[in-house]
Amino acid sequence: MDMQNLVHMANKIGDFFEAMPDREEALLGIAGHLHNFWEPRMRSQLLDYVDAENGKDLKPIVVTAIRTYRSKLVSQH
Amino acid sequence: MLESPRNINSGKTNSGEKDFGTPRRTSGQEVTLEIDGMQVTVAAGTSIMRAAAEGGVNVPKLCATDSLEPFGSCRLCLVEIEGRKGYPASCTTPVEAGMKVRTQSPKLQTLRKGVMELYISDHPLDCLTCAANGNCELQDMAGVTGLREVRYGYDGENHLVSNKDESNPYFTYDPAKCIVCNRCVRACEETQGTYALTISGRGFESRVSPGQDQPFMDSECVSCGACVQVCPTATLQEKTVIEKGQAEHSVVTTCAYCGVGCSFKAEMKGNEVVRMVPNKDGHANEGHSCVKGRFAWGYATHQDRILKPMIRSKITDPWREVSWDEALNYAAAEFKRIQKKYGRDSIGGIVSSRCTNEEAYLVQKLVRTVFGNNNVDTCARVCHSPTGYGLKQTLGESAGTQTFKSVEHSDVIMVMGANPTDAHPVFASRMKKRLSEGAKLIVIDPRHIDLVRSPHVAADFHLQLKPGTNVAILSALAHVIVSEGLLATEFIAQRCEDKAFQQWKDFVALPENSPEAMQEITGVSAELVRGAARLYATGGNAAIYYGLGVTEHAQGSTAVMGIANLAMATGNIGREGVGVNPLRGQNNVQGSCDMGSFPHELPGYRHVSDSTTRHLFEQAWGVEIQPEPGLRIPNMFDAALDGSFMGLYCQGEDIVQSDPNIQHVAAALAAMECIVVQDIFMNETAMYAHVFLPGSSFLEKDGTFTNAERRISRVRKVMPPKAGYADWEVTIELAQRLGYEMHYAHPSEILDEIARLTPTFHGVSYEKLDRLGSIQWPCNEAAPLGTPIMHVDHFVRGKGHFIITKYVATDEKVTRKFPLILTTGRILSQYNVGAQTRRTSNVQWHEQDLLEIHPHDAEERGVVDGGWVSIHSRAGETVLRAKVSERMQPGVVYTTFHFPESGANVITTENSDWATNCPEYKVTAVQVKPVSEPSEWQKKYTRFSKVQHELLGKARQSKSIA
CATH class of the missing domain: 2.40.40.20 (Barwin-like endoglucanases)
Known part of the structure; x- marks a missing residue:
């Protein structure tokens, strides 16, 4: 899928959770949202992108959330 | 199989229902009086007319009807009261304890006959050829009063040669038949709240006048039909009745337009609809209607209906009419072929928010069982999905908190990003009624919508914000509530999570969230925001109604949470007159969401990753369900362009016209290999389809719709499906051809399965719906009759959860190029x-x-x-x-x-x-x-x-x- 669009969507999720004062909650929020609402092919594409492009254009908090909870975001099937 | 309740018209009143003459009064105090020697006990404030009717005596009447306040003009309902002089009108005289009333005496008979004689001296005597024949209150009263002759003759000055006004496409106004009872004028004021009608002229000149002696179509009339509904004669008459005559039976069903979900009586002759009449006992609308539900149903039998299945291999090929069997086999073969070639996740389905709950349930079941994935979504995606998300996060349930009727107890009404007079007109009438009684109004909308200023309604505050700044304004309102000490501290302490509240409070208190700081962003003066916040927080029962102007934004979900935060912060939740109320767009948006149409949720808003729920459905359905969320509609388009999503079963939604960036959608559909469209018309999406399965209208099937108040109402079949099958039957046929049997003989059995598997629906059945008329979910062991108001003692999620809602400007910014x-x-x-x-x-x-x-x-x-x-x-x-x-x-x-x-x-x-x-x-x-x-x-x-x-x-x- 259009990578630019996925990056854009992920950053928007980051914008929302970044406002939380508890950083751990924010990171978990981002990862949880991606896990609960993004179809596996969207998530794998995002994970591949983070690996390949070192998270270019993604908000730092999104990259951190993805790296911290990577195992949670890998498709189960 | 369950039979529809079919009523034979009694012909006694306009829609065959008992008319008590004046509205029901509620009072803690009861009054007992004697009517014709019989003891009758009624609520204090009840009229003698209504008390008599409740006791079984129908006092003759013409200007009175129980949907309108008494008027006392026709002088037909006179009675005698022991110890009182004269003959008071029973409609305008309230009962008193110990009163002794006589409704019939030789004197009353003479008086009434005299009144009738005057009416009839200026009324055409064409009863046999009159459109109201068999359903005319004037005719009934002539009979009741025993009128046998008109001593004045018919040659005097009269109105018999008046011209008809045929300007409205749905009803005719014939002044010759008007008895100037004022019912229509009052219905326009009291029921609809438009004030389009008046009586012009005095004395003999008096006639009903739309606008200022204008034809109906040139006046402010909104064609809601309230005037036609209350007219006791053929003066205001549906053109379909003029054409076809009176109906011979009627069936109660639910409108298929907006999320108000009005109950209607489909008045029928055989399989033909004669007219749709709003149901007085309908819980969502209580006898009111709008121009769409009341009159705009002709599409259902329009010649454009496609009644034969069709297929083609490419969208540039001509369509070929085929049998149902061939079309379904073709669709099934294509879906199998695509899955084999591109993988299990390469196909999906779209559930319609216009179809019934049962049909929605079957489509998601088909996707989850037969397609073997979670690629199912509903058109609610593009309207109220943020409501589902935002309210679930904050309050714990993806639904509005109130009944429509609750607005009668509101002191402050906040309308945000909604235009109820246009989009939810029947609810808007209720709202206007409450506003004209003195409730305060806050409108938050970029446009000067009608509610801001219309007859007898004016917004106390109109926050005319710039589009895209909802979250900024909500934070500013919250800032005022926190910084000026307007919080409902006790409510919050008892009912909400403390840590989240403290974080939210600190956040909204930041200077950057003050109305002064936000002024530049929202374009709304800080003073107005402060005033509106104070009113909302301190004006008594305050209710928020919102629409797509809140949800259809880059921060739609954030705004929904912001609304829920405001309600919790001020304790405006969990009782009559308050709450958070999403006004749903389509008839079954709530229902389609409830039915598990979203790609991440099973019925009842339970996430697919929840193994307990998944196992419950796996056992019931005999398949394995994927634990991962599927594609949402926009993701489906992206995946199609990517070559990984190639087949779609789309029931009753026109994604090409209704989804954003049409050219992107069209390109995505053009890239797909098999699109199956099930619809009543060749819609825009069908132009990209390979299989067309003819759909059925709401008149052609049994089922249920769930409206914006979580109210489940029956849809009843009044005619056989024009193309042979109801939509739910088509889904079953398709599933079968893909190797999965769904055994349902009737939609009631589908609802039984939903009830069995969904805790909030445990107590719902067709039998109970027939008995109660409608049910607001949750309906289960804890609430056998349903739940009108939610979150009464505690929130569904336990404690209310405040969420920080930081304003983030949309990327869609004005520039020199796009200013x-x-x-x-x-x-x-x-x-x-x-x-x-x-x-x-x-x-x-x-x-x-x-x-x-x-x-x-x-x-x-x-x-x-x-x-x-x-x-x-x-x-x-x-x-x-x-x-x-x-x-x-x-x-x-x-x-x-x-x-x-x-x-x-x-x-x-x-x-x-x-x-x-x-x-x-x-x-x-x-x-x-x-x-x-x-x-x-x-x-x-x-x-x-x-x-x-x-x-x-x-x-x-x-x-x-x-």
């Missing part, structure tokens, strides 16, 4: 993509979509009222006629999306809500300029549409030759 903001919406007479209403006489009110633009912006661009203008965004360009209007603020333009050729969604972009991907329809940066011809897209569309109609024509032609 205006386009926002979209709908109008009263048309509905959504217009597929239904465009095929009715409603086009007489709105025959094309217009671009509303402020005079300042128009003048700057040389745009004139009625002239062609192009609207250009980064997504595309279209051309519409301009309407120069001060309803708009400078810098903001507006249009509707009811006509496909308008291409409103050519301009809208694929920007979407961060949480749900609900499109940001309400904010698009555009430029507007005068032009002389249609846009490139429109020319292309016209060519494509013409070719598709020719391809359809070939199918019909080949059939007729064969």
